[in-house]
Amino acid sequence: MHETTRLAGLLQERINDTLGRHREALAPLGPDAGAVLDEATQFLQGGKRFRAQFAVLGYRAIRQLDVSGDVDAEFGAVLDAACSLELFHAAALIHDDIIDRSDTRRGRPATHRSFAAMHRDSGLRGDADHFGTASALLVGDLLQSWADELMQAACAAVDRERGDRARVHFNRMRSEVAVGQYLDVLEEQQPRFAPHNEQLERSTRVLVYKSAKYSVEAPLLVGAALAGATLEQEAPLAAFGLPVGVAFQLRDDLLGVFGDEQVTGKPAGDDLIEGKRTVLVTLTRETLPHTQQNIFDELLGTDLDVEDVRMLQRTIRESGAVEEVEGMITRNVDRAVGALQGSPVRPDAAHLLAQLAERAAQRTA
Amino acid sequence: MHETTRLAGLLQERINDTLGRHREALAPLGPDAGAVLDEATQFLQGGKRFRAQFAVLGYRAIRQLDVSGDVDAEFGAVLDAACSLELFHAAALIHDDIIDRSDTRRGRPATHRSFAAMHRDSGLRGDADHFGTASALLVGDLLQSWADELMQAACAAVDRERGDRARVHFNRMRSEVAVGQYLDVLEEQQPRFAPHNEQLERSTRVLVYKSAKYSVEAPLLVGAALAGATLEQEAPLAAFGLPVGVAFQLRDDLLGVFGDEQVTGKPAGDDLIEGKRTVLVTLTRETLPHTQQNIFDELLGTDLDVEDVRMLQRTIRESGAVEEVEGMITRNVDRAVGALQGSPVRPDAAHLLAQLAERAAQRTA
Numbered sequence: 001m002h003e004t005t006r007l008a009g010l011l012q013e014r015i016n017d018t019l020g021r022h023r024e025a026l027a028p029l030g031p032d033a034g035a036v037l038d039e040a041t042q043f044l045q046g047g048k049r050f051r052a053q054f055a056v057l058g059y060r061a062i063r064q065l066d067v068s069g070d071v072d073a074e075f076g077a078v079l080d081a082a083c084s085l086e087l088f089h090a091a092a093l094i095h096d097d098i099i100d101r102s103d104t105r106r107g108r109p110a111t112h113r114s115f116a117a118m119h120r121d122s123g124l125r126g127d128a129d130h131f132g133t134a135s136a137l138l139v140g141d142l143l144q145s146w147a148d149e150l151m152q153a154a155c156a157a158v159d160r161e162r163g164d165r166a167r168v169h170f171n172r173m174r175s176e177v178a179v180g181q182y183l184d185v186l187e188e189q190q191p192r193f194a195p196h197n198e199q200l201e202r203s204t205r206v207l208v209y210k211s212a213k214y215s216v217e218a219p220l221l222v223g224a225a226l227a228g229a230t231l232e233q234e235a236p237l238a239a240f241g242l243p244v245g246v247a248f249q250l251r252d253d254l255l256g257v258f259g260d261e262q263v264t265g266k267p268a269g270d271d272l273i274e275g276k277r278t279v280l281v282t283l284t285r286e287t288l289p290h291t292q293q294n295i296f297d298e299l300l301g302t303d304l305d306v307e308d309v310r311m312l313q314r315t316i317r318e319s320g321a322v323e324e325v326e327g328m329i330t331r332n333v334d335r336a337v338g339a340l341q342g343s344p345v346r347p348d349a350a351h352l353l354a355q356l357a358e359r360a361a362q363r364t365a
Numbered sequence: 366m367h368e369t370t371r372l373a374g375l376l377q378e379r380i381n382d383t384l385g386r387h388r389e390a391l392a393p394l395g396p397d398a399g400a401v402l403d404e405a406t407q408f409l410q411g412g413k414r415f416r417a418q419f420a421v422l423g424y425r426a427i428r429q430l431d432v433s434g435d436v437d438a439e440f441g442a443v444l445d446a447a448c449s450l451e452l453f454h455a456a457a458l459i460h461d462d463i464i465d466r467s468d469t470r471r472g473r474p475a476t477h478r479s480f481a482a483m484h485r486d487s488g489l490r491g492d493a494d495h496f497g498t499a500s501a502l503l504v505g506d507l508l509q510s511w512a513d514e515l516m517q518a519a520c521a522a523v524d525r526e527r528g529d530r531a532r533v534h535f536n537r538m539r540s541e542v543a544v545g546q547y548l549d550v551l552e553e554q555q556p557r558f559a560p561h562n563e564q565l566e567r568s569t570r571v572l573v574y575k576s577a578k579y580s581v582e583a584p585l586l587v588g589a590a591l592a593g594a595t596l597e598q599e600a601p602l603a604a605f606g607l608p609v610g611v612a613f614q615l616r617d618d619l620l621g622v623f624g625d626e627q628v629t630g631k632p633a634g635d636d637l638i639e640g641k642r643t644v645l646v647t648l649t650r651e652t653l654p655h656t657q658q659n660i661f662d663e664l665l666g667t668d669l670d671v672e673d674v675r676m677l678q679r680t681i682r683e684s685g686a687v688e689e690v691e692g693m694i695t696r697n698v699d700r701a702v703g704a705l706q707g708s709p710v711r712p713d714a715a716h717l718l719a720q721l722a723e724r725a726a727q728r729t730a
Contacts, residue, residue, distance in 0.1 A: 029548065030570060033547065099502065124551075125554055130466070131554055134550050135550065137502060138544075140506075141539075142543040145509075145539035145540060146540070171510065174507075174510040175510060176394070178510065179391055180394065182504075183394065183395070185496065185499045190489065191488055301491070
């Protein structure tokens with residue numbers, strides 16, 4: 001546990017240093033730019049840092065790294081890659097909150113809401129909400145660039161071949177997550193659910209690209225590539241990472257319906273209000289008689305009040321879909337852990353990976 | 366002229382190849398992703414390619430390059446960097462059109478409008494306009510990543526030191542343009558104009574960071590760095606690029622008020638409706654008597670009809686601000702061309718740079 005704490009500290013330090021350097025570089029643009037830097041800094045104080053942790057363990061799966069030791073050039077490169085993933089994730093969340101019209105994130109107002117509030121508080125003219133959206137869009141763009149700079153620094157600090165391979169994984173991740181997000185948005189807006197099997201396939205595809213690969217598999221492979229993983233070493237890590245990512249997102253689906261606002265920082269039933277066609281929702285629908293299914297479909301994605309949310313939560317619970325999803329989570333984690341057995345992954349890392357998989361699958365926020 | 370045509374063809378080919386490769390890589394995400402690729406492809410058929418041209422000339426300022434010759438590794442790297450800047454610019458424009466709530470771009474519907482129309486045409490549920498915004502946001506994110514990949518490829522194809530230096534310029538450009546954009550948006554929303562000199566300073570700062578450095582200076586320096594420019598060689602290019610960029614944006618300010626919709630692809634008086642506090646507008650205000658100034662301020666940034674736009678155009682013209690801005694454009698181009706004289710920039714490139722500066726400053730679209 002000491003290791004995890006030290007790592008969290010090192011990551012936060014490095015993120016703060018990076019943002020501090022950018023603040024200095026942007027000083028010629030004058031004091032008004034400060035609001036952008038302040039928001040980025042505040043946003044990046046929080047978060048569970050799963051992606052950073054998977055990247056570090058991806059590295060350790062291949063090459064020894066003493067997390068309690070000195071931060072030499074090699075360790076620094078791993079930290080840069082890990083921070084890069086966290087900055088990229090912050091950018092994705094900030095844009096995601098615009099897309100989902102979310103009010104809160106990490107227990108604070110979403111970035112577009114913060115800027116809308118600033119607009120109102122400082123007596124600016126024009127549409128405060130639109131100013132919020134415009135500003136958050138630009139903060140996200142900025143963090144995307146800075147994520148890229150950090151990944152560049154990480155890749156430049158290791159052998160060329162290793163750096164190039166890490167970039168391949170990072171690049172693929174960025175493409176897939178943006179398109180996965182688009183498919184998610186598109187899915188919500190379909191006039192009706194597809195027939196069950198097709199819908200399950202569509203929902204699973206969104207889950208895989210928008211989240212599973214992005215949150216676990218890609219960070220692991222970026223870390224492993226930096227350590228010089230061969231394709232033979234990458235294979236078991238991918239075979240571990242994808243099911244852990246699936247479990248991670250299935251847990252997210254459960255939290256999106258049943259999560260405690262105090263813990264998740266997102267309102268209860270958020271996914272229901274947004275009308276997300278998650279695997280959980282798709283499995284629920286299939287069990288409902290026709291009339292109930294119609295009511296369910298009509299409520300989903302509307303401006304639900306507390307009572308509506310409770311009713312839908314009850315429907316989902318009573319359908320047996322929660323147990324089914326819990327079962328899928330367990331099986332995915334088991335499959336993941338199994339993929340590491342007898343693999344060329346370093347045993348101490350395999351042990352830590354299994355622990356982290358469990359945490360990712362069983363988290364409450 | 367033959368060279369310019371060949372270059373335009375090579376750039377378009379390379380952009381199409383890049384997008385084609387991404388389309389293939391994204392095939393596993395299914396046919397629904399096609400709309401994203403189609404929009405990116407269509408968007409990138411147009412544009413004036415100033416940034417690409419400045420990057421290529423930046424390279425040629427330092428190192429010989431036969432634009433009519435074979436595309437070897439070195440020429441390929443220059444083309445990749447040039448295409449990267451065009452992809453990044455496409456992303457910036459797509460996000461900019463969300464921010465400015467623009468309806469058209471390059472004579473087509475803006476990306477967010479295209480997706481809103483697709484939403485309506487395919488009978489999706491939910492808010493078509495918001496779907497448009499969400500989709501365009503993601504298309505922009507995607508193009509930003511792809512721009513970065515191309516820059517990476519460009520930098521990897523030349524000596525390490527040259528590549529690193531090109532990245533410094535590219536990275537700085539990305540930071541500065543996002544924050545410059547933010548300052549522009551913030552400026553529009555200020556309840557009133559600042560006192561004249563302060564306002565001129567603020568408007569100039571936005572012009573420099575949002576456009577002059579981004580459109581001309583940075584592309585030039587990226588190209589020059591790829592060619593291995595020393596700091597001594599970079600200096601005259603920066604001294605040339607910044608005033609050309611200023612002239613480029615001052616022309617943009619004039620086109621934003623007086624431009625022909627058929628040529629610019631943007632409605633006439635667009636900047637007036639958006640309430641942009643350009644140098645042109647700031648200079649106009651200063652000449653107006655108090656009462657007229659108040660009317661001017663109140664109209665700016667509102668939903669002007671054709672008559673209002675004509676009236677404001679007349680006010681701006683009669684104020685003498687147009688001549689003043691034209692004079693600034695001429696002086697900036699002269700200063701730029703002067704900066705190359707006696708400099709270590711290759712003479713054939715200096716000649717082409719002067720021509721391109723003139724085109725950037727005197728364009729009608």
